[in-house]
Amino acid sequence: MRLYAYALQPPYVPITPAPIRRAWMDATPAGHANRCLPLLIANQSGWIVVHRGRTRATWEDGDRPGDVRIEFEGGGEAPTSHFGHGIITWRVPYLFRTPPGWNVLMRGPANAPKDGATSLEGVIETDWAVAPAFHSWKLTRRGHPVVWEDGEPICMIVPQRRGELEEWEPRVRDIFDEPELSQEYGTFSDSRTEFNATRPREWQKDYFRGRSPGAAAAPPGEHQTRLHLRDFEDSEQTECSVRPTI
Template structure:
């Protein structure tokens, strides 16, 4: 299966597999947030589009296009095709530089890089039917307050991933009592017991628990006390393919 990437600008932004590291996660003692597998997996479950130049974006708080001022760190011949004030009302627009084509039934989720925190500006997300669309989309961020924000050279301004969204309307959410599923109830109760006991040991300063630091059931794809076979296909590291020329 291929994700086809057709450049529509002279020098399209670099497209790379999602990278796991985040500066705010690095600043924690022992890089603690990386123990949260869902965070790390989200960071790498797609591809990043990188800014080819560092620049400052400033919003006055006004509703007009000229209320956003964009200043690149140095003259860049393609900056005007990268970022602009297109939609007004404090919305900063990036042009992806590619026309993407996905396999039939697959759409593209266009969003900010997961868990990439920026003060003063918020990425907007969209779902695009790239299995038929013959023109590119834009990636938009909205200022949350007047002021300046920075995008550094090499910083991701867009994150793309794929989803099969067409069958979503067929899915019926059903709320059930946990007791209606005895096997799942047992698995949950065993996990809750282990979790409570482990947290109490941490609170008391138990040396073994302190050394272990955190429970790894989900990270390792295991159940406590072998309450059930380990799930098949568990993934705790994702490295997507880099683009190639075809």
């Protein structure tokens, strides 16, 4: 399947597969957070739009658009304050196009908390819409300057099949209604309790290896420990060489 990003004007803003690493995860004792495979997979689940230049935004005393002070340096395009209430918005200079029936979720970079700001999210029907993408962040503390450095991501794009969530029929069941599953869970729970009590030097790695302490295991060939998203091909260069700083 093809995901197109039609550049609207130069200078082009880099788009690159989201990296697996996060600075805050590396900074945990012995990089402990990097043992969490669900975090690592989420980190990579999309493409990052990279900020060009340096933005410093401060929400001052009020909810009007002018009550956000934006200081911008360098190349690229500065964000603006359209809506007030501490919201700043970047125009992403691309028009995204997906196959029929596919949307694009625009969200903040996964597992990348930012002090004083939170990313807003939007879903765009990118198989027909002809407007450029915009991405907003909401400042959460008045008087607190928030900085986006050059090379830092401003958003993450994730294709989604339209209507797929609505096809699910969620149900709540007692785990004891499924004896085999209940037994597998009990084996896992006992194993984790023993591990936490003894605190061995080696970590368990069961989920990382696609298995459980019991008989349950991932289907052959379907367990993932890393994603391999393709780079965006460029009409002028074969791939984007910029890697974001998160």
